[in-house]
Amino acid sequence: xxxxxxxxxxxxxxxxxxxxxxxxxxxxxxxxxxxxxxxxxxxxxxxxxxxxxxxxxxxxxxxxxxxxxxxxxxxxxxxxxxxxxxxxxxxxxxxxxxxxxxxxxxxxxxxxxxxxxxxxxxxxxxxxxxxxxxxxxxxxxxxxxxxxxxxxxxxxxxxxxxxxxxxxxxxxxxxxxxxxxxxxxxxxxxxxxxxxxxxxxxxxxxxxxxxxxxxxxxxxxxxxxxxxxxxxxxxxxxxxxxxxxxxxxxxxxxxxxxxxxxxxxxxxxxxxxxxxxxxxxxxxxxxxxxxxxxxxxxxxxxxxxxxxxxxxxxxxxxxxxxxxxxxxxxxxxxxxxxxxxxxxxxxxxxxxxxxxxxxxxxxxxxxxxxxxxxxxxxxxxxxxxxxxxxxxxxxxxxxxxxxxxxxxxxxxxxxxxxxxxxxxxxxxxxxxxxxxxxxxxxxxxxxxxxxxxxxxxxxxxxxxxxxxxxxxxxxxxxxxxxxx
Ligand code: NAP
Ligand code: G3H
Numbered sequence: 386x387x388x389x390x391x392x393x394x395x396x397x398x399x400x401x402x403x404x405x406x407x408x409x410x411x412x413x414x415x416x417x418x419x420x421x422x423x424x425x426x427x428x429x430x431x432x433x434x435x436x437x438x439x440x441x442x443x444x445x446x447x448x449x450x451x452x453x454x455x456x457x458x459x460x461x462x463x464x465x466x467x468x469x470x471x472x473x474x475x476x477x478x479x480x481x482x483x484x485x486x487x488x489x490x491x492x493x494x495x496x497x498x499x500x501x502x503x504x505x506x507x508x509x510x511x512x513x514x515x516x517x518x519x520x521x522x523x524x525x526x527x528x529x530x531x532x533x534x535x536x537x538x539x540x541x542x543x544x545x546x547x548x549x550x551x552x553x554x555x556x557x558x559x560x561x562x563x564x565x566x567x568x569x570x571x572x573x574x575x576x577x578x579x580x581x582x583x584x585x586x587x588x589x590x591x592x593x594x595x596x597x598x599x600x601x602x603x604x605x606x607x608x609x610x611x612x613x614x615x616x617x618x619x620x621x622x623x624x625x626x627x628x629x630x631x632x633x634x635x636x637x638x639x640x641x642x643x644x645x646x647x648x649x650x651x652x653x654x655x656x657x658x659x660x661x662x663x664x665x666x667x668x669x670x671x672x673x674x675x676x677x678x679x680x681x682x683x684x685x686x687x688x689x690x691x692x693x694x695x696x697x698x699x700x701x702x703x704x705x706x707x708x709x710x711x712x713x714x715x716x717x718x719x720x721x722x723x724x725x726x727x728x729x730x731x732x733x734x735x736x737x738x739x740x741x742x743x744x745x746x747x748x749x750x751x752x753x754x755x756x757x758x759x760x761x762x763x764x765x766x767x768x769x770x771x772x773x774x775x776x777x778x779x780x781x782x783x784x785x786x787x788x789x790x791x792x793x794x795x796x797x798x799x800x801x802x803x804x805x806x807x808x809x810x811x812x813x814x815x816x817x818x819x820x821x822x823x824x825x826x827x828x829x830x831x832x833x834x835x836x837x838x839x840x841x842x843x844x845x846x847x848x849x850x851x852x853x854x855x856x857x858x859x860x861x862x863x864x865x866x867x868x869x
Pocket of ligand 1: 547571572601603606611622623624643772798
C-alpha cells in the first residue's frame with residue numbers, strides 16, 4: 386500500500402514530514418476527464434490545518450536556510466533520480482488525471498527530472514560577489530561589500546492543471562535551493578500527479594516541514610492561504626482572472642505571476658511555408674491547445690494566407706484525436722466548461738462571418754482541431770484565450786498592421802515571427818509588447834533555463850531556473866570597513 390493514500394484511494398497531504406490524512410474527512414473526488422473513471426480523492430483542507438502547515442514551515446525555515454547549498458543540491462539530484470525511475474508510472478497518472486496524451490505526459494515528467502538536476506547545478510554555482518568601495522566617487526578601498534543571496538522565508542507555490550508536475554517543480558525546486566521552505570497548493574484537477582512529485586522530493590531526504598502540501602479548491606481555501614501573514618512570497622501560474630485577484634489580495638506580499646496568453650504568429654511573404662505550417666500546427670494543437678504558450682492566432686496577409694491554408698488544413702486533418710492512452714494529439718478537454726467556451730468562441734466567430742476551414746466539431750468534451758479563416762477584430766476569438774484546439778487566422782494589410790493587432794491584446798506572453806529576412810524579423814520583434822519573441826519557431830516556454838515572462842495581463846516577474854532562484858531570494862550585503 387502506498388503511503389500517499391489509503392485503501393479507499395483517499396490521498397494524504399505532506400505535513401511536517403508525514404503523509405497525513407484529512408482530519409475532517411472532507412474529500413474532493415477526482416474523476417478522469419478521459420472517461421469519468423475514479424482517480425482518487427484529495428483532501429479539502431481546513432483553515433486550521435493550513436495554519437499548522439504554515440507554522441511548521443516557519444519552524445523548518447530556521448534550519449533549512451542554514452543547510453549548505455551542496456547538501457540541498459544533493460537532495461534535488463536524488464529526487465531527480467527517483468522521479469526518473471518512476472517516470473512512466475507517474476505519467477500514467479497524468480494521462481488519466483488531466484487527459485494529457487501519453488507521449489506528452491512522459492515528456493513532462495522527464496523534463497522535470499532535467500529541471501531538478503539543472504536547478505541543483507545552478508544552485509551550486511551561485512557565488513556571492515565582493516564589491517570594491519573605491520570604484521564609486523568618494524568611496525574607499527577600505528570598504529568592501531560582500532553581497533550574497535538569501536531566502537525570503539515561506540514560499541507559497543500555486544500551480545495550474547495543465548502542467549501539474551512540471552509547473553509545480555519549476556517553483557518548488559528553485560525556492561528550495563534558494564533556502565526557502567515551500568508550501569505547494571496544486572491544482573485540484575492535477576493534485577494527485579503533483580503529490581507524486583512531492584513524494585519523490587520527500588523520499589530524496591528533505592527534512593520535515595521543508596516542503597508541504599495543501600490541497601483543496603482554490604475558490605475555498607485559496608484566499609485564506611494567500612492572505613496568511615505567514616506567507617512571504619507567492620509564486621503563481623494560472624489564469625489571468627485568478628492572478629489579478631491574487632495580486633489585489635496579496636497586500637505587499639511579493640508575487641511572481643505567470644498568466645494567460647494570446648500568442649500571435651506573424652507570417653511574412655518570404656517565410657518557408659511548409660516548415661511554418663508544421664511548426665504552427667505543433668504549437669497550436671499539442672495537448673489540445675491547453676498551453677499558455679500555444680499559438681493562439683495567425684496574423685498574415687491575403688497572399689500568404691492563400692498558400693498557407695491548404696498546408697495547415699492537410700496537417701490539422703491528420704492530427705489523431707481520441708483517448709490519451711493511445712497515440713493521439715487531441716484529447717478530451719479538462720472539463721465541460723472548457724468545451725462550452727470553445728463552442729461559444731467558434732459559434733461567435735462563424736455567426737460574424739468567419740469560415741471553418743476544418744474542425745468545428747465537438748463530441749462531449751473533445752473539440753476537433755479547428756482552423757478559422759476570415760477572423761476579424763469584432764470576434765471574441767480574436768482576443769480571448771480559448772485554451773482549446775482553435776486556431777484563428779486574421780488577415781492583415783502588412784507587417785505594421787500585424788504589429789498593431791498583436792499589440793492590441795490585453796496579453797503579452799510571447800509571439801512568433803516567421804521570415805527569412807533578419808532585418809524584418811528584428812523590426813517586428815522590437816515592436817511587439819511581449820516577454821519573448823521567437824524568430825522562426827512556435828511560441829514555447831523551454832528550454833527551462835531561458836527567462837520566461839509575460840507583460841501586461843500575462844504576468845509579472847520572471848521564471849527560468851536562474852531567474853526563479855533570483856525571484857525567490859534577495860540580495861543581502863555585509864560591508865567590511867577596514868582600518869589602516
Ligand atoms: P486557474 O483556474 O487560474 O488555477 C490555477 C491555480 O490557482 C489552481 O491551483 C487553482 O486551484 C488555484 N486557485 C484558484 N482560485 C484561487 C484562489 N482564490 N486563491 C489561490 N489559488 C487559487 O488556472 P488553470 O485553469 O489551472 O490553468 C489554465 C490557465 O493558466 C490558462 O489561462 C493558462 O494560460 C494559464 N497558464 C499560464 C502559464 C504561464 O506560465 N504563463 C502556464 C500554465 C498555465 P483549483 O484548481 O483548486 O481551482
Ligand atoms: O501552459 C503554459 C506553459 O508554461 C507552457 O509551457 O511552452 O513548454 O508547453 P510549454
